[in-house]
Amino acid sequence: MVEAKPEAVRTQGLVKRFGAQVAVAGVDLVVPRGSFAGLVGPNGAGKTTTLSMITGLLRPDAGLVEINGHNVWRDPVKVKSRIGVLPEGLRLFERLSGRELLMYNGELRGIPRAEVEQRAAELLRVMDLVDSQDKLVVDYSTGMRKKIGLAAALLHNPDVLFLDEPFEGVDPVSANTLVDVLQRYTSSGSTVVFSSHVMDLVERLCDWVSVMSRGSVVAQGPLDVIRNGRTLNEAFLDLVGARGTGEEGLSWLGSSSV
Numbered sequence: 001m002v003e004a005k006p007e008a009v010r011t012q013g014l015v016k017r018f019g020a021q022v023a024v025a026g027v028d029l030v031v032p033r034g035s036f037a038g039l040v041g042p043n044g045a046g047k048t049t050t051l052s053m054i055t056g057l058l059r060p061d062a063g064l065v066e067i068n069g070h071n072v073w074r075d076p077v078k079v080k081s082r083i084g085v086l087p088e089g090l091r092l093f094e095r096l097s098g099r100e101l102l103m104y105n106g107e108l109r110g111i112p113r114a115e116v117e118q119r120a121a122e123l124l125r126v127m128d129l130v131d132s133q134d135k136l137v138v139d140y141s142t143g144m145r146k147k148i149g150l151a152a153a154l155l156h157n158p159d160v161l162f163l164d165e166p167f168e169g170v171d172p173v174s175a176n177t178l179v180d181v182l183q184r185y186t187s188s189g190s191t192v193v194f195s196s197h198v199m200d201l202v203e204r205l206c207d208w209v210s211v212m213s214r215g216s217v218v219a220q221g222p223l224d225v226i227r228n229g230r231t232l233n234e235a236f237l238d239l240v241g242a243r244g245t246g247e248e249g250l251s252w253l254g255s256s257s258v
């Protein structure tokens with residue numbers, strides 16, 4: 001009998017509190033291998049906190065995180081060597097050029113220099129950053145930062161890639177580039193998990209969706225199951241209980257009142 005491979009990501013009962021605030025209240029997140037997975041939820045739902053705990057950046061108060069069957073918090077070095085992360089806020093080494101940043105990342109990952117040089121050159125070309133490769137990262141625009149951050153996260157060819165709001169502040173041309181690279185990456189069987197508020201994009205790209213609300217996963221599964229005949233935006237509004245008439249309050253707003 002062939003043993004089933006573990007999921008790319010599995011969490012059980014993940015909890016994080018900040019003082020009296022429960023940011024993540026027992027999250028059971030599942031992402032099958034090879035998925036292009038979207039993590040969606042209203043502001044403050046706990047997406048960033050969950051991703052931070054999954055990627056070994058923030059220690060959970062309770063619960064279990066496994067990536068490809070390996071316990072992240074018991075074996076962090078092994079797991080971190082096989083994942084790529086584009087975190088929120090994207091803190092980068094600002095005084096390095098884009099090219100130096102990739103070379104440094106490659107060295108940190110223990111990849112032979114000649115291999116890093118080749119991979120960095122290819123990534124810079126695909127990300128359309130060749131002309132800016134010698135510019136300091138501090139002088140990069142928001143979209144350029146996302147692209148060099150994604151290049152750095154891909155350099156060691158991870159099994160699973162985690163991206164927190166990768167398309168935020170990115171122009172349509174750069175967004176297309178990011179999408180092309182990510183689709184090429186998942187088509188070879190690797191897994192992407194990304195958080196986003198852009199429902200159209202999640203609907204277009206993802207085959208798996210997890211919906212969070214108030215610190216919990218309220219729905220997850222294949223995109224079509226979550227949509228259930230609706231647009232993803234409609235499904236999202238139904239699931240997070242955010243449908244209102246929008247007519248209450250703000251009666252003073254607009255030109256008809258004084």
Ligand SMILES: Nc1ncnc2c1ncn2[C@@H]1O[C@H](COP(=O)(O)OP(=O)(O)OP(=O)(O)O)[C@@H](O)[C@H]1O
Pocket residue numbers: 018021022023041042043044045046047048049050
């Ligand atoms: N370091 C922190 N200290 C205190 N509270 C925090 C901290 N980080 C997050 N929180 C709180 O935890 C909750 C979840 O925040 P989180 O950033 O995970 O949500 P999110 O779903 O990523 O939101 P958004 O879509 O707005 O980015 C929020 O109420 C937030 O105020």
